[in-house]
Every structure is written in C-alpha cells, then in structure tokens.
Amino acid sequence: MTGLLARPAGDLGSVAGVTSDREPTPQGAEDPDDAEIGRRFAAGEEQALALAYERWAGQVHGMAVRAFGPGPDAEDVTQQTFISAWTGRARYRPDQGPLPAWLSGVCRHKIADTWAKRDRMRREAEAAATQAQAAPAGGTTPAVDTAIADRLLVLEELDRLGQPQRGIIELAFFADLTHAQISERTGIPLGTVKSHIRRTLERLRTRLEVDGAALPA
Amino acid sequence: MPHCQPEQLALAALGEPLPADAAAHLVSCGDCRSEVRSLQRAVDAVDVPEFAASVAPVAPPASVWAGIAAATGVSPAPRSEASVVTAPPPPVAVAPAAPVPDDPPQDPPAGGQVLPFRSRRPRVLMTAAAALVGAVVGAGAVAVLNGSDDAQPLTSVALDQLAEAPASGRAEVVVRGDGSRALEVELDAPALDGEYYEIWLIEPNVVEMVPLGVVRPGAQSFELPTGLDLGQYPIVDVSVEPLDGDPTHSGVSVARGVLES
Ligand SMILES: [Zn+2]
Numbered sequence: 001m002t003g004l005l006a007r008p009a010g011d012l013g014s015v016a017g018v019t020s021d022r023e024p025t026p027q028g029a030e031d032p033d034d035a036e037i038g039r040r041f042a043a044g045e046e047q048a049l050a051l052a053y054e055r056w057a058g059q060v061h062g063m064a065v066r067a068f069g070p071g072p073d074a075e076d077v078t079q080q081t082f083i084s085a086w087t088g089r090a091r092y093r094p095d096q097g098p099l100p101a102w103l104s105g106v107c108r109h110k111i112a113d114t115w116a117k118r119d120r121m122r123r124e125a126e127a128a129a130t131q132a133q134a135a136p137a138g139g140t141t142p143a144v145d146t147a148i149a150d151r152l153l154v155l156e157e158l159d160r161l162g163q164p165q166r167g168i169i170e171l172a173f174f175a176d177l178t179h180a181q182i183s184e185r186t187g188i189p190l191g192t193v194k195s196h197i198r199r200t201l202e203r204l205r206t207r208l209e210v211d212g213a214a215l216p217a
Numbered sequence: 218m219p220h221c222q223p224e225q226l227a228l229a230a231l232g233e234p235l236p237a238d239a240a241a242h243l244v245s246c247g248d249c250r251s252e253v254r255s256l257q258r259a260v261d262a263v264d265v266p267e268f269a270a271s272v273a274p275v276a277p278p279a280s281v282w283a284g285i286a287a288a289t290g291v292s293p294a295p296r297s298e299a300s301v302v303t304a305p306p307p308p309v310a311v312a313p314a315a316p317v318p319d320d321p322p323q324d325p326p327a328g329g330q331v332l333p334f335r336s337r338r339p340r341v342l343m344t345a346a347a348a349l350v351g352a353v354v355g356a357g358a359v360a361v362l363n364g365s366d367d368a369q370p371l372t373s374v375a376l377d378q379l380a381e382a383p384a385s386g387r388a389e390v391v392v393r394g395d396g397s398r399a400l401e402v403e404l405d406a407p408a409l410d411g412e413y414y415e416i417w418l419i420e421p422n423v424v425e426m427v428p429l430g431v432v433r434p435g436a437q438s439f440e441l442p443t444g445l446d447l448g449q450y451p452i453v454d455v456s457v458e459p460l461d462g463d464p465t466h467s468g469v470s471v472a473r474g475v476l477e478s
C-alpha cells in the first residue's frame with residue numbers, strides 16, 4: 001500500500017502534453033531520482049533541499065501564482081513552503097509518498113494561512129472603521145469566515161491521515177479523480193477505495209463538527 | 218427502494234454521479250440527502266481551484282531561493298532556473314483526463330502568466346451529462362447570463378427523453394427586459410391523468426434541487442430565482458409527480474438536459 005504514490009519517477013509527468021518534459025538522464029550522484037531526493041531530504045542532507053527546489057519550485061510557485069498572482073505574496077508562499085518543508089522535514093516520511101506531493105500539501109497550507117491572515121486583517125479593518133464611526137451596527141461579524149476556518153481544519157486533518165487513506169482522498173480532492181480512476185491508478189481494489197473515502201469523509205466531518213463553527217441550520 | 222449505501226453517499230458528496238437507481242432514491246430521500254450534505258462540508262472546504270494539483274509551473278525569481286538559503290542556512294544552491302521550470306508536476310497532479318494545456322510546457326509561461334486550470338465541477342458535470350444523456354450548451358452563454366443585463370436569449374438545451382414515457386422538449390434561458398431571468402420551456406409530452414409534470418433545476422450530484430413549478434405540455438415560462446447560480450444547478454429535469462401533496466421530487470424523471478457550467 002505504501003506504493004500508492006511512490007510511483008516510478010518516469011511515470012510522474014504523464015499529464016497529457018507534459019510527457020516529454022524531462023530528458024532521460026543517467027541517474028548518478030548528480031541526478032538522483034525523485035525517491036532518492038526524498039530520502040536525502042528526510043535525512044537532512046542540505047544538497048537535497050537544493051535539488052528539491054531545482055525540481056519542484058516551479059510547481060510550488062505555479063500554485064502560489066495561481067492563488068495570488070505574480071508578486072510578493074506568491075513569492076512569500078513559495079519561500080515559506082520550502083522553509084517549512086525543510087525545518088519540518090521530520091514529518092516527511094519517504095515511504096509514505098513522494099516529496100513533491102508532500103510539498104504541494106505544505107503549499108496548500110501556506111495559501112490557506114495567507115487567506116486566513118487576509119481575512120483577519122480585513123475584519124479588523126472593518127471593526128476599526130465601525131468603531132470610528134460609532135455606528136450601532138446590529139450584526140457583529142464572526143471571528144473568522146467559516147469557509148476559511150473549515151479549509152484550515154480539513155488540511156490539518158489530512159496531515160494526520162496515514163496511507164493509503166491520504167493519497168486516496170487527495171486524488172479525489174485535488175486531482176479530481178473518480179473512485180474508479182483512483183482504483184485504476186493505485187491498483188487498490190474499487191471496494192477498498194470506496195470504503196476509505198467513506199471513512200475519511202466521516203473523519204473529516206467529525207473534525208469539522210467538533211472544532212469548526214456551527215453552521216446555520 | 219432501500220437507502221443508498223454509505224459509500225455511495227460519500228461518492229455523491231464528492232460530486233460523483235450515482236447509478237440510476239441510487240440517484241433516483243437520493244432525489245426523493247431527505248435522510249440520504251442530508252447525510253450527503255453533512256459529508257460534503259469537508260469536500261466543499263477544499264474545493265477551490267487554487268488547490269488543484271494540476272498547475273502550470275512558474276519559475277520563481279532568484280530572490281526566493283536567496284530567502285530560503287538565508288532562513289535555513291543551507292549552502293548548496295540549485296543549479297539553474299531553467300531546470301526549475303521544466304520539472305514534472307508532483308505525482309498527485311498527474312491526471313490522465315486532464316486537458317492538454319494550450320501552451321506546451323516546454324514554453325514556460327513568462328512573467329507569471331498561468332495556463333487555464335480546470336476546476337472540479339466540470340468533470341463531474343461532463344460525467345453526469347454522459348450518464349444522463351443531457352445535451353450540453355456552451356459555457357460562455359451561462360457565464361454571460363450570470364452577470365449581464367442584456368435582454369436576449371442566452372442558451373438553450375434539449376430535454377431528452379429519459380424513461381419509457383415519450384417526453385422531450387427544449388429549455389431556453391433568457392434575460393428579460395427588467396433584468397430578471399427566465400427559463401422558457403417547451404415540453405412535448407402526453408397529458409397526464411391524476412399526475413402532473415414538474416420542472417426542476419438540480420445539482421450535478423443530485424442532492425440539492427430547485428423546483429420551478431408545474432409544467433404542462435406546450436410552451437411556458439418560469440422566472441428563475443434572483444441570484445440562483447445556474448452553474449451550481451445545471452440539470453434541467455422534468456418529473457412526473459403524483460397528486461399526493463408531497464412537495465419533494467417523486468424520483469420519477471422523464472426528460473432532462475444539462476447546462477454546461
Ligand atoms: Zn434514503
């Protein structure tokens with residue numbers, strides 16, 4: 001099961017139209033494969049951070065730019081992603097999945113954190129404006145937007161999932177695959193994929209019910 | 218029929234279409250629908266295009282690495298910016314059904330320009346459309362519809378026969394002179410006795426639906442609720458309802474079309 005996301009490197013770039021983007025290179029000390037970089041990264045080898053950046057900073061920054069447009073916010077997200085990944089490398093388990101997938105997960109956290117920070121600042125500014133005008137505003141704004149808070153909780157709970165549960169739900173959430181496609185992709189039987197999805201969604205529901213805001217009826 | 222299987226309800230929460238019998242049950246069962254809704258909260262929370270794994274790479278400026286090196290004290294440096302851009306996407310990004318990007322990845326977007334990305338819903342929609350034999354109309358038309366005051370017909374969709382009953386027709390979305398939107402329906406179906414036709418707008422996963430009203434064979438117009446997002450309720454559905462006083466969908470659909478989001 002640990003092979004779920006640990007596909008051979010040659011299989012990783014098989015998005016339509018992105019098949020020929022990397023020249024086959026001899027994989028010596030200069031060009032370790034993805035799994036090798038993951039292992040060395042987890043072991044704290046400095047060269048592995050540079051290699052990971054070389055190989056995946058484009059993807060991470062692509063996500064950041066998609067969220068915030070080109071500029072300081074996106075650059076900050078990319079930078080924070082690699083810094084957090086490096087300082088938190090003890091949480092990365094090479095046998096649980098490839099490094100680029102983990103980096104994407106860290107990047108989602110940074111994006112969600114930035115949204116939450118912006119939301120907080122906006123609310124504080126609004127509250128200040130309301131006070132300045134001494135307006136008897138009837139409704140008080142909630143502390144944080146429910147969707148933004150839910151998002152942070154779900155990402156946090158995903159981090160706690162083991163494999164193959166995490167890989168399965170991430171394929172459903174972020175790669176937009178159906179359960180049949182996930183089964184085909186991972187080789188995990190259809191029924192198993194379905195029951196993992198069910199249990200994971202239940203787990204996420206519980207987390208939101210316990211720690212999230214109550215939803216309006 | 219019995220309640221849907223728990224696994225099916227989880228798949229519905231993810232927006233996957235269900236087999237016809239389960240979908241029909243879901244349409245008419247409040248318990249199953251509320252279960253789907255409760256599971257869907259987590260799905261919705263992270264269902265934002267910004268999180269999609271498939272993304273066009275963008276090379277960060279050199280200052281980004283400089284900041285990382287300063288914060289971590291790591292001395293080896295990445296070799297070149299070029300290799301950064303041409304790295305393959307992370308594995309979770311691998312999506313066999315992903316559309317081919319407009320630009321080849323060998324030609325990395327300059328200045329942070331990003332390629333169009335797909336959102337989750339259209340996939341669901343297309344699958345639903347295939348399963349439900351709906352005709353699909355252009356996305357642009359609906360997009361125009363959502364934010365425009367132009368008084369003109371925007372889009373139409375064929376309502377295809379679903380069941381044994383020979384019911385079919387067309388539905389057309391129009392914006393009227395006062396800015397309100399309406400669904401003009403032309404229904405070609407036999408008159409009913411002791412039952413009636415009702416028209417609905419339904420979510421792709423058949424959980425939430427908006428009843429528009431009773432529809433008779435022939436041509437009629439239904440005002441669309443203000444603010445209703447047709448992208449969220451793209452299925453135009455005609456059901457047969459018994460005269461039982463139950464306002465929920467009977468589960469018996471006779472014609473359908475799907476507006477593309
Ligand atoms: Zn039920």
